[in-house]
Amino acid sequence: MSDKPLLKKADFQSDQAIRWCPGCGDYAILAQTQKTFPEITEHKENTVFISGIGCSSRFPYYMNTYGFHTIHGRAPTIACGLKMANPDLSVWLVTGDGDGLSIGGNHMIHLLRRNFDINIMLFNNRIYGLTKGQYSPTSEQGKVTYSTPMGSLDYPFKPTKLALGSEASFVAKTIDKELKHLQAMIKRANDHKGTSFIEIYQNCNIFNDGAFARLTDRDTKEEQLIRLEHGQPLIFGVEKDKGIYLDGTTPKVVKIGKDYSIDDIVVHDEEDRFIGDMLANFTESKEFPEAVGVLYCKERPTYDSLMSAQMEESQKGSKSSKGLDELLNAGDTWEVK
Amino acid sequence: MSKKVKLETVDNVTIRFAGDSGDGMQLSGGRFTQTSAIMGNDLSTLPDFPAEIRAPAGSLAGVSSFQIHFSSQEIHTPGESPDVLVAMNPAALKVHLKDLIPGGTLIVNKNAFTTKNLKLAGYESDPTEDGSLEDYYSAHFIEMSKLVTRASEGIDLSPKLIDRTKNLCALGVLFWIYDRPLEPTIDWLNKKFKSKPDIIDANVKALHAGYNYGDTAEIFTTKYIVNKAKLPAGKYRNINGTLATCLGLLTAVEKSKLSLTFAGYPITPASNILHTLANWKRFGVKTYQAEDEMAGIGAALGASYGGSLGVTASSGPGIALKGEFLGLAVITELPLVVINVQRGGPSTGLPTKTEQSDLFQAVYGRNGEAPMPVIAASTPGDCYYTAYEACKMAVKYMTPVMMLSDGYLANGSEPWIIPNPDDLGDFDVEFVKENLTDEKYLPYKRNEKTLARGWAIPGTKGLEHRIGGIEKQDVTGDVNYDSDNHEKMVQIRAQKVANIANELPPTEVFGEKKGDLLILSWGSTHGTCKSATESLLSENLKVAHVSIRWISPLPNDLKDILSNYKKVLMPEINTGQFRQMIRAEFLVDAIGLNEVQGKPLGASTIVAKAKEIINER
Ligand SMILES: Cc1ncc(C[n+]2csc(CCOP(=O)(O)OP(=O)(O)O)c2C)c(N)n1
Ligand code: SF4
Ligand SMILES: [Mg+2]
Numbered sequence: 034m035s036d037k038p039l040l041k042k043a044d045f046q047s048d049q050a051i052r053w054c055p056g057c058g059d060y061a062i063l064a065q066t067q068k069t070f071p072e073i074t075e076h077k078e079n080t081v082f083i084s085g086i087g088c089s090s091r092f093p094y095y096m097n098t099y100g101f102h103t104i105h106g107r108a109p110t111i112a113c114g115l116k117m118a119n120p121d122l123s124v125w126l127v128t129g130d131g132d133g134l135s136i137g138g139n140h141m142i143h144l145l146r147r148n149f150d151i152n153i154m155l156f157n158n159r160i161y162g163l164t165k166g167q168y169s170p171t172s173e174q175g176k177v178t179y180s181t182p183m184g185s186l187d188y189p190f191k192p193t194k195l196a197l198g199s200e201a202s203f204v205a206k207t208i209d210k211e212l213k214h215l216q217a218m219i220k221r222a223n224d225h226k227g228t229s230f231i232e233i234y235q236n237c238n239i240f241n242d243g244a245f246a247r248l249t250d251r252d253t254k255e256e257q258l259i260r261l262e263h264g265q266p267l268i269f270g271v272e273k274d275k276g277i278y279l280d281g282t283t284p285k286v287v288k289i290g291k292d293y294s295i296d297d298i299v300v301h302d303e304e305d306r307f308i309g310d311m312l313a314n315f316t317e318s319k320e321f322p323e324a325v326g327v328l329y330c331k332e333r334p335t336y337d338s339l340m341s342a343q344m345e346e347s348q349k350g351s352k353s354s355k356g357l358d359e360l361l362n363a364g365d366t367w368e369v370k
Numbered sequence: 371m372s373k374k375v376k377l378e379t380v381d382n383v384t385i386r387f388a389g390d391s392g393d394g395m396q397l398s399g400g401r402f403t404q405t406s407a408i409m410g411n412d413l414s415t416l417p418d419f420p421a422e423i424r425a426p427a428g429s430l431a432g433v434s435s436f437q438i439h440f441s442s443q444e445i446h447t448p449g450e451s452p453d454v455l456v457a458m459n460p461a462a463l464k465v466h467l468k469d470l471i472p473g474g475t476l477i478v479n480k481n482a483f484t485t486k487n488l489k490l491a492g493y494e495s496d497p498t499e500d501g502s503l504e505d506y507y508s509a510h511f512i513e514m515s516k517l518v519t520r521a522s523e524g525i526d527l528s529p530k531l532i533d534r535t536k537n538l539c540a541l542g543v544l545f546w547i548y549d550r551p552l553e554p555t556i557d558w559l560n561k562k563f564k565s566k567p568d569i570i571d572a573n574v575k576a577l578h579a580g581y582n583y584g585d586t587a588e589i590f591t592t593k594y595i596v597n598k599a600k601l602p603a604g605k606y607r608n609i610n611g612t613l614a615t616c617l618g619l620l621t622a623v624e625k626s627k628l629s630l631t632f633a634g635y636p637i638t639p640a641s642n643i644l645h646t647l648a649n650w651k652r653f654g655v656k657t658y659q660a661e662d663e664m665a666g667i668g669a670a671l672g673a674s675y676g677g678s679l680g681v682t683a684s685s686g687p688g689i690a691l692k693g694e695f696l697g698l699a700v701i702t703e704l705p706l707v708v709i710n711v712q713r714g715g716p717s718t719g720l721p722t723k724t725e726q727s728d729l730f731q732a733v734y735g736r737n738g739e740a741p742m743p744v745i746a747a748s749t750p751g752d753c754y755y756t757a758y759e760a761c762k763m764a765v766k767y768m769t770p771v772m773m774l775s776d777g778y779l780a781n782g783s784e785p786w787i788i789p790n791p792d793d794l795g796d797f798d799v800e801f802v803k804e805n806l807t808d809e810k811y812l813p814y815k816r817n818e819k820t821l822a823r824g825w826a827i828p829g830t831k832g833l834e835h836r837i838g839g840i841e842k843q844d845v846t847g848d849v850n851y852d853s854d855n856h857e858k859m860v861q862i863r864a865q866k867v868a869n870i871a872n873e874l875p876p877t878e879v880f881g882e883k884k885g886d887l888l889i890l891s892w893g894s895t896h897g898t899c900k901s902a903t904e905s906l907l908s909e910n911l912k913v914a915h916v917s918i919r920w921i922s923p924l925p926n927d928l929k930d931i932l933s934n935y936k937k938v939l940m941p942e943i944n945t946g947q948f949r950q951m952i953r954a955e956f957l958v959d960a961i962g963l964n965e966v967q968g969k970p971l972g973a974s975t976i977v978a979k980a981k982e983i984i985n986e987r
Contacts, residue, residue, distance in 0.1 A: 102838025110668025118676030
């Protein structure tokens with residue numbers, strides 16, 4: 034690819050009127066995606082956005098690429114079929130916390146373990162937006178919504194933990210308001226061969242406003258966020274004076290200075306599952322900062338490449354032009370005159 | 371040969387092999403079928419398995435059977451009451467004896483009539499000892515286990531393995547009675563157990579032991595000859611519905627130069643389609659065992675979206691799960707073939723038995739106005755043409771198509787003229803070509819004749835567009851909630867399906883072109899209805915039979931055909947689903963003949979009902 038992108042942001046903007054609520058975090062995610070795509074492809078005709086149902090799942094209508102707005106929870110199935118039919122396409126899956134983790138949870142885990150070369154953007158607003166505000170599988174326990182007037186009883190998922198438990202080969206987390214970071218994660222997902230899972234914290238200003246305020250407020254966020262960088266120590270804080278220390282296998286937040294030096298701090302290794310699991314566990318914890326960036330990334334053969342290899346292998350030395358005839362005439366045959 | 375053997379020629383024989391699931395009755399039946407096919411008989415078969423994989427040995431629940439009807443004439447059904455029953459244990463005798471014709475031949479493995487087995491089958495006294503059978507049947511109690519043990523003396527196999535060859539002993543006895551050669555079976559054994567010479571040896575010896583028993587035992591005095599049938603000329607093979615379906619799919623993609631992507635989730639009796647296609651990778655067939663039924667149809671639809679021909683198969687419960695996706699395929703107007711190998715329902719129902727009770731599900735089982743073509747196969751071999759046609763219409767009209775088969779068609783078999791794919795006409799497919807102009811691509815612009823929209827696949831320059839389950843504006847395909855547009859789209863989608871009827875050939879009427887009674891069937895009751903009609907015609911009754919292939923849309927000429935008969939009889943293996951459709955569509959007072967017993971209808975029942983109706987006047 035040449036240094037200067039051939040396509041512009043405008044090339045990825047469709048002519049459809051956008052119907053999200055003013056102020057919705059979805060706008061920022063859409064804008065960053067449209068902005069990033071000229072840097073990752075010269076062929077928008079090879080890009081396909083596939084979604085389920087939800088506010089977030091309207092996304093494909095606004096991207097001027099190929100797009101398929103499917104049914105609730107089932108986008109992964111369509112994406113897998115498409116990838117089997119044409120492995121050369123760049124397939125992006127947009128889903129929500131309800132779409133991808135509740136009704137579509139089964140498809141999600143199986144997509145991750147199969148490792149098709151598909152990029153997942155899961156917009157987590159910790160609520161059902163489109164159906165007007167019921168709690169979701171990522172809502173905090175005790176959440177009061179229309180369907181849970183006395184508070185929800187469900188214990189929530191940590192999506193990155195679920196992804197790792199499903200043997201995902203790429204797991205990242207970012208936030209709608211972190212524009213540059215969001216762009217970087219989209220690029221990383223694009224570069225990864227295999228299923229890339231990006232959880233994006235997204236503010237639903239209508240039904241769950243401020244769900245991620247502590248991570249987005251200028252005043253608090255640097256104390257609450259740890260920005261992951263491969264090969265760099267896990268430090269955070271406005272002064273970059275706090276870090277993650279391992280006491281045996283137990284992580285602890287420590288202050289760098291008197292008792293601990295920078296050398297005592299865990300160095301992030303994207304290929305280390307132990308670190309990935311630990312960082313995923315920091316989700317919504319009172320004790321630890323929230324980890325954003327690539328939690329885990331380790332390539333393994335993709336389903337689509339394994340399938341292509343099997344297809345090639347089976348065709349070796351076969352005279353496929355006679356194929357159908359051979360099958361039609363297989364077994365015992367006889368003539369009636 | 372020391373004893374005197376009489377030769378007698380007969381036209382039609384029905385044999386039922388019955389035994390414990392582990393007794394190898396499907397194998398005996400299969401080999402008898404293959405040999406009879408090679409001898410040029412017409413035939414039709416019906417395997418019947420228990421639902422449990424390993425029901426307790428000797429129990430009534432564990433009985434498995436295989437029926438073959440073979441003849442020197444053209445036949446259309448696997449037969450009703452067998453002329454011969456092979457019962458390998460007391461349970462098999464208990465379950466099947468009631469079907470054997472009075473005076474029929476009963477062949478029993480005497481050694482399996484142990485106290486334990488008799489008790490399992492609920493016999494108080496041993497029917498092979500108490501004289502209860504000999505008065506009614508020509509009963510032969512053969513010590514098959516003993517025969518095979520003696521025959522295999524010196525072969526280094528466990529007694530258990532040797533005992534398992536008794537199914538070939540039974541087969542040998544029948545080959546003697548019906549004067550059939552042993553060679554095809556021996557050749558087959560040699561191929562099947564290539565690397566296990568001891569197994570081949572024991573099985574071949576068991577086969578001979580049975581045959582020689584027939585030859586020497588004084589009780590067998592007659593050999594029956596069933597001559598070659600006068601079948602239409604051609605090259606034949608024996609085929610079951612599953613294989614025919616798969617070959618039909620493969621023919622469709624070979625002719626259209628599309629690729630085939632099959633995605634499904636295991637379910638009886640549809641799984642064998644997945645198993646068969648999984649072996650055809652060398653022909654470019656991609657198969658995918660999905661995580662559930664929805665993922666199966668989703669992946670098939672995704673593949674179609676990408677320009678491959680997506681196919682999925684299941685049975686009733688799985689089709690229920692696929693329902694929402696069918697609606698998506700209808701509104702996005704993508705080609706998709708969905709095969710329902712029907713079984714007994716509701717819910718898990720009778721998983722290994724046949725039924726025609728998913729017709730409403732196929733025609734109506736979706737939310738919204740979601741019309742979808744439905745085609746039904748009529749015989750095992752017809753599954754080939756049905757699958758092919760389903761693919762062709764799916765692509766030509768850009769629509770999901772449901773193909774209905776059933777357990778009987780999938781597992782049953784018949785001799786089949788090997789088709790020449792060139793005779794099937796053209797199957798050309800054109801994707802929308804790339805668009806290098808600045809003009810916006812219009813995904814819902816249609817072919818004027820068929821009303822199909824274009825197949826514009828991702829990867830094509832200039833056709834970037836969005837589709838989905840929300841109502842689309844006519845022509846542009848933009849999201850649109852306008853009421854007039856919605857109604858228009860509902861009508862277009864319905865008209866598109868209806869247009870298929872315009873290219874269907876005239877409906878075939880078998881029998882009188884005008885008369886007292888029309889027997890109207892769909893799907894696998896075809897053979898029984900045809901046999902019944904033949905028999906009624908031979909008595910000079912003014913009847914005819916019509917078998918419906920396309921259930922949605924119905925053929926344009928059906929209305930006129932119906933008006934040519936005073937009465938219409940509709941036999942179905944359900945409580946009258948097609949009859950309701952026909953009554954609603956044509957306002958005819960069709961009469962039902964309905965049985966829901968998990969098995970094919972019998973021709974004699976239809977004949978009796980037809981006569982009753984004709985004589986009523
Ligand atoms: C089969 C089915 N069940 C229920 C719905 C209703 N429904 C639409 S979106 C949605 C939840 C969406 O939540 P989420 O995935 O979190 O998306 P968000 O709107 O929050 O972006 C539900 C329950 C549906 N469209 N289809
Ligand atoms: S309901 Fe919430 S998620 Fe949906 S568009 Fe409005 S703000 Fe965004
Ligand atoms: Mg949500």
